[in-house]
Amino acid sequence: MVIDTRIRIIDAAERLFAEHGVEQTSMRAITRAAEVNVAAVHYHFGAREDLLRAVLDRTVSPLNERRLALLDQAIDAADDDPPSVRSILAAFIRPDIEAIEGLRDRGVEIAQFLGRVYAAPAPTVERIMGAQFHAVSARFLKELGRSLPQVAHDDITYALRIVVGVLVAFFANATPRGRRGDLDTTDVDVTVERLLDFLVPGFVALPTRPGQRQLVGRRKRPPP
Amino acid sequence: MVIDTRIRIIDAAERLFAEHGVEQTSMRAITRAAEVNVAAVHYHFGAREDLLRAVLDRTVSPLNERRLALLDQAIDAADDDPPSVRSILAAFIRPDIEAIEGLRDRGVEIAQFLGRVYAAPAPTVERIMGAQFHAVSARFLKELGRSLPQVAHDDITYALRIVVGVLVAFFANATPRGRRGDLDTTDVDVTVERLLDFLVPGFVALPTRPGQRQLVGRRKRPPP
């Protein structure tokens, strides 16, 4: 074995999926980039979708595991109190920002990849990741509900969805290697805090129900 | 002419682009749906990208025109003062929400279409719409800068990008015809206000420069 064909294929696929999108990347493009024969990928993975599964398992699944781990940490750190909305959202956001930085060393512009996967998952991606995404968001919704007892469940769902959208926009426009000095993500802490500064106030402004104990800044619904 | 082949083609293309994405929609699928021959589209439009241009011109461009018109209205309504951030953002997001409702009558699930176009525009879409998107956002950035003189230009750019992300999230999850009672957009006013309630606090929390006259709720950057 030269360097392990299997790994070379996953590396190339990961990079090309990120760059051009899953559905726009042909197996031939992947094998060309990996300098491997077309048949090798069928030998090692089976069908195209199985290769996609291998890539998502290595690249996206760990992000969700880390999200849950950070959430548990936040809960522990808060003792018996419910953790702050900020700390919950930090657990949700941070793994992606870390990944953007970390994967640059592998030459993978993961940001746009995640943007696409989160925003408009291709049917194949949906099949593979759907259950996992659902489980993670269910867990975060539960914890957010505990920290915001006066906010209706639907409103929290809605707000978390917005968080995902913000990540998508953030990723989709993250310039490769910070070119154009555009969206600098080189300092993970700064980037996370900056996003939280924008998002947390939106959660605080969520409408509260009768026994409101929440905060200021109530919103007015327009006249009916 | 049966009903005008040209229109039938655009209608079908619009619907399929929205449903499956631009790059995933073949001309054959379009002509099948339009019950038109494959060659007809070449006769009427030329190449595939020219058809795409026709669809975007009819569906997305009017949204940007309306954005600018609403922005002008907001400026007029504020007399000589700079308009509020809320009114500027309302002008930005309202046309999309209106379109989601309006196009349902044509059977077009425009929401997912816009989500894809805004989040990760295909290269072809980028070629066609890039300049227009840039012009519109430049205009809004200018006005936001006037209304938030103490906020750095980069931070406003950053925040507007987040707004786009919020729209993307909103679109991506808007269920067809409000099925699953999920994200109800039947009342445009309510939907717009709800989004603004989440977004405006984030703008208010943007960092201000020395001569700050802005507001409360300052953020801390983490230690370097």
Added chain:
DNA sequence: GTCTATAACGGGATAGAC
């Protein structure tokens, strides 16, 4: 204006030699 037929190509998958 609308059709059929076909050119020219790229895609995923597999059989079978090495």
Added chain:
DNA sequence: GTCTATCCCGTTATAGAC
């Protein structure tokens, strides 16, 4: 494990009959 050769499909685009 890895290669070549090939099958069969769907794609855009065009030529030419009607």
